[in-house]
Amino acid sequence: MLRGATLALICAGLAGCAQVSGMAEETARETAKTVVTPVVQAKFPGVPVAPVTDCIIDNATLPEVYGLAKAAALGITPETTETIVSIASRPETVTCIAKASLPIALEGLVQL
Numbered sequence: 674m675l676r677g678a679t680l681a682l683i684c685a686g687l688a689g690c691a692q693v694s695g696m697a698e699e700t701a702r703e704t705a706k707t708v709v710t711p712v713v714q715a716k717f718p719g720v721p722v723a724p725v726t727d728c729i730i731d732n733a734t735l736p737e738v739y740g741l742a743k744a745a746a747l748g749i750t751p752e753t754t755e756t757i758v759s760i761a762s763r764p765e766t767v768t769c770i771a772k773a774s775l776p777i778a779l780e781g782l783v784q785l
Contacts, residue, residue: 698738702730705741708749712757724773729757732766 709726717725730738737756744753760766 698735701738701742704745705730705733705738708741708744708753709757712749712754713761716754716758717761720770721774725761725770728766728769728773729760732763732769733760 706726709729710722713720713722713725713729730741733741737760740756741753744750761770
């Protein structure tokens with residue numbers, strides 16, 4: 674009985690940790706977007722900023738996301754920009770950007 678109660682407490686504690694960890698990750702991702710957006714605007718003029726930013730964040734590793742979020746407080750450095758461009762250049766990110774941008778590009782053609 675004591676083992677069961679202990680196990681239940683451990684499981685509940687781990688579930689709570691996972692929930693907090695998930696919230697921290699989501700907060701870091703949202704904060705990182707505030708850093709990625711101006712870099713995308715500066716380095717990739719003419720692209721749809723929101724989808725490209727989302728693709729970069731979605732394809733960043735967790736340490737990269739935390740590093741980008743940290744840049745929101747400390748400022749964007751050349752290393753920050755280099756990280757963003759590196760993530761944007763990965764094949765998975767390029768594919769994501771193409772898929773996300775195509776409907777927007779086609780919409781622009783239809784309006785012509």
